[in-house]
Amino acid sequence: MIGNDLVDLAAAAKESNWRRKGYLQKIFTETEQSYIINSPKPEIVVWILWSMKEAAYKIWNRESGMRSFNPKAFECQICQICENTATGKVYFGSAEYLSETIINTAFLHTTCRNHDYIKPLFTSIACHGSDIEMRNHIIRDKAGIPIAAKQPEAFISKSHHGMFCSYLSTFKLK
Numbered sequence: 192m193i194g195n196d197l198v199d200l201a202a203a204a205k206e207s208n209w210r211r212k213g214y215l216q217k218i219f220t221e222t223e224q225s226y227i228i229n230s231p232k233p234e235i236v237v238w239i240l241w242s243m244k245e246a247a248y249k250i251w252n253r254e255s256g257m258r259s260f261n262p263k264a265f266e267c268q269i270c271q272i273c274e275n276t277a278t279g280k281v282y283f284g285s286a287e288y289l290s291e292t293i294i295n296t297a298f299l300h301t302t303c304r305n306h307d308y309i310k311p312l313f314t315s316i317a318c319h320g321s322d323i324e325m326r327n328h329i330i331r332d333k334a335g336i337p338i339a340a341k342q343p344e345a346f347i348s349k350s351h352h353g354m355f356c357s358y359l360s361t362f363k364l365k
């Protein structure tokens with residue numbers, strides 16, 4: 192399975208004051224806090240970790256059918272971080288998810304998968320409003336989870352924030 196999460200960096204800077212007292216401690220484990228504090232770009236690392244947790248949550252929620260708001264229980268390990276990419280792992284109980292993040296000046300986008308051999312075959316990141324075709328194609332199931340109207344066998348993950356939206360699929364969307 193796959194899960195994704197997108198963060199519009201300008202919107203995040205406006206909406207969330209992650210430097211406020213107690214915020215990091217509430218959301219992030221001590222290891223994660225040390226990634227943030229020791230980074231020359233803490234404002235990027237905060238959102239990389241956040242998006243890793245959200246993308247992994249989307250997979251866990253689908254697999255388990257359960258809901259949770261326990262960000263610290265999704266424990267992130269950053270394996271490599273460069274100017275425009277980051278890779279890592281997210282652990283939740285006995286589950287392990289692999290993550291890949293792309294980073295640019297406008298947004299960052301994380302993809303998680305629960306197996307090495309699973310690859311998203313379709314990725315689309317667009318400005319909100321230019322995704323009308325996708326919006327018509329992707330519907331929600333009873334649990335609110337996105338599915339492709341004409342290809343229910345495809346695993347879809349969707350994310351939107353600020354000016355951007357992203358769609359991932361394990362199948363080529365027709």
Ligand SMILES: CC(C)(COP(=O)(O)OP(=O)(O)OC[C@H]1O[C@@H](n2cnc3c(N)ncnc32)[C@H](O)[C@@H]1OP(=O)(O)O)[C@@H](O)C(=O)NCCC(=O)NCCS
Pocket residue numbers: 195196197218240241244245248249250252253259260261262331335336337348349350351352
């Ligand atoms: C459900 C949740 C993951 C959605 O994330 P979000 O950042 O608010 O929103 P996104 O734009 O990334 O994703 C929304 C899309 O995800 C899909 N979605 C909704 N619920 C979903 C679920 N349980 N599993 C997978 N996908 C889901 C839908 O397609 C939705 O799009 P829609 O609103 O157009 O139908 C989030 O609200 C949540 O409950 N998180 C709690 C988990 C947690 O502990 N997070 C820690 C963060 S540090």
